Amino acid sequence: MRHGESEFNTANIFTGWCDVALTPRGVVEADEAGKVFLSNNLKFRVCHTSLLSRSISTAWRSLESAGxxxxxxxxxxxxxxxxxxxLQGLSKERTAERLGRDKVMKWRRSFFARPPEMEPEHPHYSMIEDDKRYEKLRLTAGITKAESLEDCQQRVVEAWETSIMPTPYSPPENTDPEDCVLVVAHANTLRALIMHLDEISVDEIEV
Known part of the structure; x- marks a missing residue:
């Protein structure tokens, strides 16, 4: 499940790893998602989410609403x-006007295209580099400076195979709802994961 509406969603800004909050509408969306879980008798054994507040808040609120x-x-x-x-923190519309719509759409929709890297002078650079939640990552693999959808897919699939899938769960036909696993993430991480699970081609995902 994707997180509820965030502050940057409403402003049509490239969000990426910027830790923005849910809007009031996003809070309602998270609560409503939990009610849908409850009405369909979905109860979760565990929830997996990102390190970003908008997904964490959505996870907590939807679970609480579901009881x-x-x-x-x-x-x-x-x-x-x-x-x-x-591109992080920039207006999608103004960036397209300034750099060209074809170029920006390629960065957004292409599986392989990677946008320009975030340089140290970028206003969000130190916010990410100095963030304690990424301390272990910084000391091991290092924090990425930009990703293509392919890059994003590699880490998401790794999380799926090493952390999410090993959790005991039941397939949809199983009537026991206690074994469900909830994943709350983001538009591109879910897009990349669904591409992998449903064996969607590069041509199809770039549409």
């Missing part, structure tokens, strides 16, 4: 939104 606020919420940077590099 299962006690379940574990596992946070993993690999479920973070795609890192948009130098």
């Amino acid at each position: 299962v606020g006690w379940v574990d919420v596992i946070k993993d940077w690999r479920l973070n939104e795609r890192h948009y590099g130098a």
Whole structure:
């Protein structure tokens, strides 16, 4: 499930790893999602989400609304939104006008195209580099400066195979709802994961 509406969603800004909050509408969306879970008798054993507040808040609120606020919420940077590099924090519309719509749409929709890297002078650079939630990542693999959808897919699939799938769960036909697993993430991480699971081609995903 994707997180509820965020502040940057309403402003049509490239969000990436910027830690923005849910809007009031986003809060309502999270609460309503929980009610849908409840009405369909979906109860979750565990929830996996990213390290970004908009997804964490959505996870907590939807679980609480579903009456299962006690379940574990596992946070993993690999479920973070795609890192948009130098585009992060910029208006999508104004960036398209300034750099060209074809170029910007290629960065947004292409599976392989990677936007320009986030340089140290970028206003969000130190916010990410100095963020304690990424301390372990910084000391091991290092924090990415920009990602293509392919880059994003590699880490999301790794999270799926090493962390999410090993959790005991039941397929849809199983009538026991206690074994469900909830994943709350972001538009591009979910797009990349669904591409992998449903074996969607590059041509199809770029449409």
